[in-house]
Amino acid sequence: MDAEASRHYRQRALVLKALAHPTRLFLVDRLAERETCVCELAALVGADVSTISRHLSLLKHAGIVTDEKRGNQVFYSLRQRRVLTWRRCVEAVLEAAARERLGAAR
Amino acid sequence: MDAEASRHYRQRALVLKALAHPTRLFLVDRLAERETCVCELAALVGADVSTISRHLSLLKHAGIVTDEKRGNQVFYSLRQRRVLTWRRCVEAVLEAAARERLGAAR
DNA sequence: TGGCTATTTGGCCATTATGCCAAGGAGCCA
DNA sequence: TGGCTCCTTGGCATAATGGCCAAATAGCCA
16 A cells, blocks of 8 residues: 555545444434534433533544534534435445345354 | 444444544455455555454454455455445545635635 | 465554543623 | 633543564465
């Protein structure tokens, strides 16, 4: 893998890494419905506000979400919806695995 | 997030975690072209064979690739091609970020 | 069987990721 | 200004990753 390919894949892996956490996937799915403030998201997840703030910050740096301060709250939302295609990719893998299990059990 | 949602997202995050590494993305792209043995992949990446073997094992456990022993070599291949939609998901994010940078520079 | 080649696994170590608490900063309202 | 609420960031402890070397396995072929 030459330097350019290396950079190419490092950059893409960063985006996937940002998604690759249960809480962050939940947040992305949530934000796909509507913009939401940090405290509400924290309540939904059931984790410390600081923890959620960190997850959101990570998603923001990855370019997946944006934030907007309004009053003393910060509302996060998806930067674009096509990132939701992560579902198609993952479901394809899970379905193939499920089919394989059925085949093995036959 | 209740117990079921938690399980749901944990399972999906596992698949994304398997993809979320530069070397593993490279391997997936490579295997999309044709099945390849471990030693050839190791040479392409330029890493220790044991390192590549571990990455492939991880991809296999995630249900993304399969292996087939033939002689004293092991050939890996994609289990299904729809996993390649990771590209669409990631490119959407990168393109949005690029647009944003252009807008900011305007 | 003995020697080779191809892979996987065990061990170790360095680096990164996570999560919570506490502290710090911002904005709102009385 | 003082007190609240909402977020973010610093500090830490713990767990998970990633990589390489060395050792163990498996299959081929003399």
